[in-house]
Amino acid sequence: MDTKMIDIISPLTNEVIGQVKAMSKKEVGAIIQKAKESWPAWRELASSKRMEYLYNAADLLEERADELAEIVMLEVGKDKKSARTEVMRTADMIRFTVDIAKGLNGTMIPAENFPGGSKNKYAITNREPLGVVLAISPFNYPVNLAASKIAPALVTGNTVVFKPATQGSLSGTFLANVFLEAGIPEGVLAVITGKGSEIGDYVVVHKDIDFVNFTGSTEVGQHIAQQVRMIPILMELGGKDAAVVLEDADLDLAAKHIVAGAFSYSGQRCTAIKRVLVVNEVADALVDKIRIHVMELKVGNPADTEGGLDVVPLINEKAADFVEELIIDAKEKGANILCGGTREGNMVQPTLIDHVTTDMRVAWEEPFGPVLPVLRVASMEEAIQIANESEYGLQSSVFTKDVDKAFEVARKLEVGTVQINNKTERGPDNLPFLGVKSSGIGVQGIMYSIEAMTRVKSTVLNLS
Ligand code: NAP
Numbered sequence: 001m002d003t004k005m006i007d008i009i010s011p012l013t014n015e016v017i018g019q020v021k022a023m024s025k026k027e028v029g030a031i032i033q034k035a036k037e038s039w040p041a042w043r044e045l046a047s048s049k050r051m052e053y054l055y056n057a058a059d060l061l062e063e064r065a066d067e068l069a070e071i072v073m074l075e076v077g078k079d080k081k082s083a084r085t086e087v088m089r090t091a092d093m094i095r096f097t098v099d100i101a102k103g104l105n106g107t108m109i110p111a112e113n114f115p116g117g118s119k120n121k122y123a124i125t126n127r128e129p130l131g132v133v134l135a136i137s138p139f140n141y142p143v144n145l146a147a148s149k150i151a152p153a154l155v156t157g158n159t160v161v162f163k164p165a166t167q168g169s170l171s172g173t174f175l176a177n178v179f180l181e182a183g184i185p186e187g188v189l190a191v192i193t194g195k196g197s198e199i200g201d202y203v204v205v206h207k208d209i210d211f212v213n214f215t216g217s218t219e220v221g222q223h224i225a226q227q228v229r230m231i232p233i234l235m236e237l238g239g240k241d242a243a244v245v246l247e248d249a250d251l252d253l254a255a256k257h258i259v260a261g262a263f264s265y266s267g268q269r270c271t272a273i274k275r276v277l278v279v280n281e282v283a284d285a286l287v288d289k290i291r292i293h294v295m296e297l298k299v300g301n302p303a304d305t306e307g308g309l310d311v312v313p314l315i316n317e318k319a320a321d322f323v324e325e326l327i328i329d330a331k332e333k334g335a336n337i338l339c340g341g342t343r344e345g346n347m348v349q350p351t352l353i354d355h356v357t358t359d360m361r362v363a364w365e366e367p368f369g370p371v372l373p374v375l376r377v378a379s380m381e382e383a384i385q386i387a388n389e390s391e392y393g394l395q396s397s398v399f400t401k402d403v404d405k406a407f408e409v410a411r412k413l414e415v416g417t418v419q420i421n422n423k424t425e426r427g428p429d430n431l432p433f434l435g436v437k438s439s440g441i442g443v444q445g446i447m448y449s450i451e452a453m454t455r456v457k458s459t460v461l462n463l464s
């Protein structure tokens with residue numbers, strides 16, 4: 001039977017930059033079986049050896065940073081400098097994962113602390129790997145959001161079946177090969193390629209998968225969560241991060257962070273700022289400062305530059321169509337398009353929309369594009385209320401000089417993380433990263449990912 005291949009077309013050049021196999025379920029099943037068979041030896045290998053392989057992988061990744069950054073740029077349209085930063089950040093993250101894993105110790109719990117507990121009974125606990133981890137990553141960080149699953153899984157003795165986004169498979173396969181070249185045995189880490197819509201359902205319910213670590217859209221995440229067997233899952237999904245700006249905020253600081261947070265990589269970040277909730281007293285002044293920054297954004301095609309672009313072509317025309325829909329809806333309902341609002345192919349101009357109201361789609365939907373809606377509110381309380389009405393709960397920012405108000409807003413916002421006087425962002429990778437409501441299940445961040453992909457083993461010592 002002829003092998004079916006998928007052309008990977010660059011969103012920057014519209015040229016075929018590579019091909020990946022559209023794997024059959026039989027091929028995928030064989031890879032999962034191999035991962036299961038490889039698990040006993042891998043978990044029995046001294047953790048110091050596993051750690052050595054990962055350190056080697058980090059070194060190799062750094063050596064190949066320029067080569068991989070070029071692939072990332074062409075495959076997902078990321079600015080060359082940002083692509084290289086992602087690769088270097090990932091090497092740091094792999095090393096940090098090993099360092100955290102070195103401190104992974106257990107406990108000794110005396111039974112006698114409990115009323116009637118024997119002095120001769122102790123529980124000794126340690127953490128054990130779960131088995132075969134299915135790592136599924138999105139297109140927008142094809143290196144970092146893959147390794148953030150692969151590294152903690154491997155270092156703790158799991159084997160990994162890795163499904164990159166199809167538009168990210170060249171980058172993901174390159175990354176996997178770096179791990180294999182670093183010493184990770186065949187079978188311990190393997191890549192499956194093919195459209196998630198075709199092989200996804202088969203792989204997520206496969207009997208030999210022991211953990212699903214998914215990052216992607218809420219729609220797909222919810223679909224997966226409704227199918228998986230009784231195994232643990234970790235989900236990082238969509239977001240609609242709000243920047244709450246209070247009357248005493250430093251508006252220059254707020255405007256700078258809001259624009260960087262909303263428009264870098266064309267807003268194709270789960271943690272992009274996707275709405276501003278600003279109190280009326282300072283709305284005009286803030287919007288004017290934001291508009292100036294938006295007008296200064298560097299817009300272009302990364303294939304034509306050496307880097308430094310903020311707004312680049314979106315991952316595909318369908319993504320641009322969706323962003324355009326939201327802009328048109330807002331305009332038709334009376335919003336004020338202060339700049340941008342146009343697109344050509346998959347290039348959408350950075351768009352600032354003022355006087356957005358809650359009847360408009362862009363107030364609630366995740367554009368995953370360079371568009372920033374500004375909603376004006378009467379008070380901090382109204383800002384919190386609107387922020388919490390979102391189905392999403394990834395991150396939010398609050399801009400104020402009043403530390404009491406900052407913590408009050410942080411306490412009341414139904415999100416995983418609140419940034420005080422900063423844009424919303426996941427990094428640095430050692431910090432906890434989580435979404436609540438439709439933004440996810442569980443916590444990422446190196447230590448948390450290690451905990452998520454291991455479990456407690458309790459061995460109780462009963463002395464005579
Ligand atoms: P996506 O369309 O949900 O795809 C994510 C991954 O899931 C891809 O590898 C995709 O494979 C796979 N997939 C698709 N259908 C599947 C199925 N039925 N079963 C199993 N896997 C399946 O997301 P994306 O477009 O790559 O990324 C953008 C979205 O991800 C945005 O909503 C963004 O907010 C979210 N995201 C969240 C975070 C976070 O940390 N919270 C980070 C980055 C992105 P194919 O590519 O082959 O379809």
Ligand code: G3P
Binds near residue numbers: 145269270271424425
């Ligand atoms: O959207 C993916 C998420 O990993 C973004 O990371 O650090 O740019 O907020 P960061």
